[in-house]
Amino acid sequence: MTERTLVIVKPDGVQRGKTGDIIRRIERKGYCLVALEMVQATETILREHYAELVEKSFFPEIVSYMTESPVVAIIIEGENVVEGWRSLMGTTMPTQAAPGTVRGDFGRDWPGNAVKNVVHGSDSPASAEREIAIWFPNLA
Ligand code: CDP
Ligand code: MG
Numbered sequence: 001m002t003e004r005t006l007v008i009v010k011p012d013g014v015q016r017g018k019t020g021d022i023i024r025r026i027e028r029k030g031y032c033l034v035a036l037e038m039v040q041a042t043e044t045i046l047r048e049h050y051a052e053l054v055e056k057s058f059f060p061e062i063v064s065y066m067t068e069s070p071v072v073a074i075i076i077e078g079e080n081v082v083e084g085w086r087s088l089m090g091t092t093m094p095t096q097a098a099p100g101t102v103r104g105d106f107g108r109d110w111p112g113n114a115v116k117n118v119v120h121g122s123d124s125p126a127s128a129e130r131e132i133a134i135w136f137p138n139l140a
Contacts, residue, residue, distance in 0.1 A: 006073065007085060008119065021106070022106075039073055062114055
């Protein structure tokens, strides 16, 4: 079944000029771009988006990180794109993420408590639809 997922180029990815490389990898893989918007995240939107992390001690650091500068929110589409993008994106910790993945190739550890890892990807089709509704209310 064709599905959609939410990609976010996070502030470190935008600031370091990686947006084009990331979109190129998505298109090279064969996924379709459905919608794309540069947007300044707010604490309100992040509390919804990261609802399962709001109670964590590091949540304030995530908010500081994710509001440092605008992000690029992207909906992409294709068969099994949720799993496929998680695979292209790489694992959470950028030092451990495999070379060849976005996080492995463009990410690294930086001073501070937030894990700056260049991109977001939804973790299931249900999460994808929930997150798309947050970032693109007109396309839910
Ligand atoms: O993004 P992913 O699904 O790989 O990881 P997550 O466990 O859902 O965490 C969401 C995001 O929170 C991560 O991508 C990190 O940017 C951030 N995070 C953090 O700053 N510190 C942690 N200990 C865990 C996650
Ligand atoms: Mg996650």
